Amino acid sequence: MNLKTGETRRDRQRAATVAEIKAAARKLLLEGGASAVGLRAVARELGLSAPALYRYFGSHEDLISALIADLYDELTDTLIALRDGDPEADLGGKLFLIAGGLRDWALAHPAEFGLLFGAPVPNPLAGDHDLTPGHQAAMRFGAVFKDLVAQVYRQQPFPHPSDEALGAELVAQLQQKSEFFDGMPAGAVYLSLTYWTRLYGLICMEVFGQLHWALEDAGAYFQAQLFEIGEALGLDCPLPE
Amino acid sequence: MNLKTGETRRDRQRAATVAEIKAAARKLLLEGGASAVGLRAVARELGLSAPALYRYFGSHEDLISALIADLYDELTDTLIALRDGDPEADLGGKLFLIAGGLRDWALAHPAEFGLLFGAPVPNPLAGDHDLTPGHQAAMRFGAVFKDLVAQVYRQQPFPHPSDEALGAELVAQLQQKSEFFDGMPAGAVYLSLTYWTRLYGLICMEVFGQLHWALEDAGAYFQAQLFEIGEALGLDCPLPE
DNA sequence: CGTTAACTGTTAACGGTGTTCACTCCGGCG
């Protein structure tokens, strides 16, 4: 059976167990936050001994990394579904959809969001050009936004700051990423980066509770900010209310 | 001596020990990140037994909270010194100074920054109107920015979005904070919030390594963004380079 | 088919953590 892949019964069993482990880890993460997903806790969740998990993951950190990669993938799929769900929406509308979708996901899964986008600060280690599956999944996630912005620009180039306004040093760095951004000029890459930076900052602030002192419900503020950013990208946005 | 406060010799000794403990915690935080500042590690650092620390802090979390409050205070002092250090600078210049100062501090102390502004996510507990010293210190910190923006507006009101553009719900929330913002109208409060949100997001992204994929050195990008935000606040900013 | 090797799981143990308890000091107060 399936001689091509050489997939044996044990391989399938193993894959199933790995999935079970990650599912248990997700459950613990959802219920008790990041600190609740421990090696022993996961093992306990599926009636195993803690050392048994070492047959599937090299360490606790490896498990967490795999979990992060999965979460990235799931979030990416959610956003893609949102992007392609409404065939009536134009490119700008899709941009609004996935921005709102990211915020909704972050608010619904704060612990998961913190794991993905919070501080990997304790690791200012040697220059590791991360090729981990987690990093790749993060790239796949970011590409959803990047590609959409690039499509918007391709369809109707939005006005962007001139090279002189940005300064030579910044332009040099931006032009390095021009190819990655579908050949967009530095100013347009700059605006794309601004879009992402503001969106990220907005959601971080809200999820991390850094906005409570000013706003009870940041929903309206988020919409207004999104409107501003959309304007900068030359989109005609729906006025609030 | 000092009968008013009833400050006895033991009280002074105690305060000194508390300071020593927090100093050791800071050292560990600086050297090994947030995870390195453990109860036993701190005790080890000053030749004490772990349980001894319970005479000074009710728990490990209490120690961390006290540390956070101290860090907030220190950061606040740093920014205030920066603000008042150059008597030549006008209000807008001061705003640029403290924004850059915050970024510099964050980059120089990433672990500390993560502790202050990173995810307190795991605690979505009951509605606790935080009156902890940490929260108060955070307010004192935020006020440095808030007051400066309010002074800028007072000196020369910057153009701000109209109530209609913001939407009724958002305006209602903003007006609730009008008094806190020196009587500024909703649109101006909105712009102040935008200033802070963008600054925070920018620094978070850089410190948390969320910008590495796009920019090696985010310094120029930061300056350009600061310039944009300053423009929105009606400041005449120095063009880069 | 039988043998062998690899895989999955176990228990025991090590060093680490935060925390509590019972106990000893000793300085300052009435």
Next chain:
DNA sequence: CGCCGGAGTGAACACCGTTAACAGTTAACG
């Protein structure tokens, strides 16, 4: 002086990630 209370101790508990030595099962190969 007597004594209370604060400071500090070591032992212990329950948890954590991780390793080692061992047993049962399953797949692969001659």
